[in-house]
Amino acid sequence: MFDICCEAFSSSCLLLPSFEQRLASEKIPLGKFPLQTGNLPMNRCLLFSDKQEILDEAKRMGYGTFGVGTSLKADYCADSLEDESVYRPLFTSWSDKTEGCTLFIFDMGNVVIKNIHMLKKVARKWHLNEKEFIEDYQSYNSPMMDGFISTSDYWGHVKHKFGITVEGEPFAQEFTPVFNEEMVALLKRLSKEGKRVVCGSNTFAPHWEIIERMGALALFDKAYASHEMGVSKPARQFFEYILEKEGCKASKAYFIDDYEENIESASKLGIKCLLYVDGYAKSASEKLNEVFGS
The missing domain is CATH 3.40.50.1000 (HAD superfamily/HAD-like)
Known part of the structure; x- marks a missing residue:
């Protein structure tokens, strides 16, 4: 974009x-x-x-x-x-209007919750070369998000490749999310207005369990997790799955996410979108306020 x-x-x-x-x-x-x-x-x-x-x-x-x-x-x-x-x-700053939308799909990380990054913390705790560890992780990110391999399988790979024995679940130990209050307020307002609000997130089990315990999933009428669906964003099948389950046409859905490729994929299906990230012309909060009001 x-x-x-x-x-x-x-x-x-x-x-x-x-x-x-x-x-x-x-x-x-x-x-x-x-x-x-x-x-x-x-x-x-x-x-x-x-x-x-x-x-x-x-x-x-x-x-x-x-x-x-x-x-x-x-x-x-x-x-x-x-x-x-x-x-x-x-364009990153261009956001669709919500007229005619009956279903609102929210990403979770960096949208409803913040402070989600943990790879550097994991590398430091286990004394791993940060660059090598993160590059290696990228090859396994999608399979874990798609639910094809478990995080325990990944840590078995880390043990073999980097020669360390990992105890517990580092992805959970170093994952300390907090709520994004402006998005929580919007979710509550939409629900009060009778709108259907769901979550569509790329995630895996250790993070999803923490997100549920902190009460984030309770904000939604339904939550869709990639590792449970067997497909992750930006694949069009991710959005088609949610639309089918919700019985909603693409033209009646609205999607909020912080990744350009996810917005582009949803937009190609006819879903109205808002890219929730700071841009050159507008901040994420400004775009949110322009579309939904304060």
């Missing part, structure tokens, strides 16, 4: 005023190519153009590219900019 954008159109392809106004209403900066981005990485910038040579140049510079017109090669393409749905999901 992108934080700012720029344009380079030929004189025969004027930037649609409605497009410019829509970006301004969402506080998405729009400038001329090339941009002076300051400390913002080029890959957070999206160029809109109808000229292939400009698109190619921007691509070489590290920009994301959006070709407007036919027969153009770019990261994203559309015949025109009249339909905002073709570019709306590409």
